[in-house]
Structure formats: structure tokens, C-alpha cells
Amino acid sequence: xxxxxxxxxxxxxxxxxxxxxxxxxxxxxxxxxxxxxxxxxxxxxxxxxxxxxxxxxxxxxxxxxxxxxxxxxxxxxxxxxxxxxxxxxxxxxxxxxxxxxxxxxxxxxxxxxxxxxxxxxxxxxxxxxxxxxxxxx
Numbered sequence: 001x002x003x004x005x006x007x008x009x010x011x012x013x014x015x016x017x018x019x020x021x022x023x024x025x026x027x028x029x030x031x032x033x034x035x036x037x038x039x040x041x042x043x044x045x046x047x048x049x050x051x052x053x054x055x056x057x058x059x060x061x062x063x064x065x066x067x068x069x070x071x072x073x074x075x076x077x078x079x080x081x082x083x084x085x086x087x088x089x090x091x092x093x094x095x096x097x098x099x100x101x102x103x104x105x106x107x108x109x110x111x112x113x114x115x116x117x118x119x120x121x122x123x124x125x126x127x128x129x130x131x132x133x134x135x136x137x
Contacts, residue, residue: 015045046081046093053122054079057097060123064115065101070108076100078137095132109136 009026012018016032028048031041043051058077065072080096097117101109113134117123126132 019045019048046083049093050079050081050095053081053095054097056122057116057120060116060120061099061101061112063119064112065104068108068112068115070104070112072101072104072112074102093126093130095126095130096135097132098135098137100137106136110134 007021009019009021012020013030016030016035016038018027018029020027029042031039031044033039033044054077057079058075061075061077062072076099078098080098082094084092084094086092097113099109099113101112104112113136117132117134123132
């Protein structure tokens with residue numbers, strides 16, 4: 001394996017603080033839906049993760065469609081990321097990935113989504129503790 005690149009982000013103040021990168025491409029004041037008064041101040045970690053996962057998975061979706069010989073145009077991927085409190089007082093994520101693949105029948109769209117889920121780095125990172133649901137819209 002070879003490293004293609006490494007991204008770096010720095011958090012200050014946890015869920016109610018900031019996230020930035022040394023190269024200044026990322027500079028975000030976080031909001032916290034669980035803390036009254038700052039819930040809409042900015043995106044929360046789950047929203048940032050949903051955006052990143054949807055973009056990464058969308059790339060994998062396009063690659064999977066090509067490998068399966070299907071032309072996909074004007075597709076969209078919507079990610080819903082939920083923060084869940086478990087019975088032990090810890091937290092987990094649950095993810096739903098919804099894809100629209102215009103002109104592709106549902107069965108083939110599901111095959112493409114399943115293939116993309118096998119290769120997407122975010123999907124791989126979440127295997128085990130996180131439930132990821134794939135849905136054709």
C-alpha cells in the first residue's frame with residue numbers, strides 16, 4: 001500500500017469548539033445540537049462527517065458503476081448520520097446512504113451501491129461498530 005496524501009485537522013473545544021487545518025482550507029466554528037444557544041452556530045461533527053462520507057462514497061459509486069459497465073450521470077448521494085447513545089453510556093453512529101441514479105433500474109442501482117460500499121474508504125473504516133444502511137431513492 002502507498003499513502004496518496006494525508007489530511008490534518010485540529011479540534012479545540014470539542015463538540016462545541018472549532019475545527020481547523022494548518023493549511024487554512026478548513027476553519028469551522030462548530031454548533032452543537034445538544035447544547036442550547038449554540039445549536040445553530042455552525043455545523044456539528046456529524047454534519048461534517050455526513051458531507052465527507054457522501055462525497056467519498058459518491059466517488060466510489062462512480063467507480064463501481066464503471067466497473068459494472070453502467071453509465072451513471074447526474075447521480076446524487078445523500079448521507080444521514082445519527083448520533084446514538086448506547087445502553088452503556090457511550091455513543092455510536094448510524095448512517096443511511098441514499099443514492100439517486102437516474103436511468104438505472106433499482107436492481108442494478110443496488111448492485112452498484114453494494115459494490116461501492118465494499119471499496120469506499122469511509123465504509124471500510126466504519127465496518128463493525130457502525131450500522132450503515134444503503135438505500136436506492
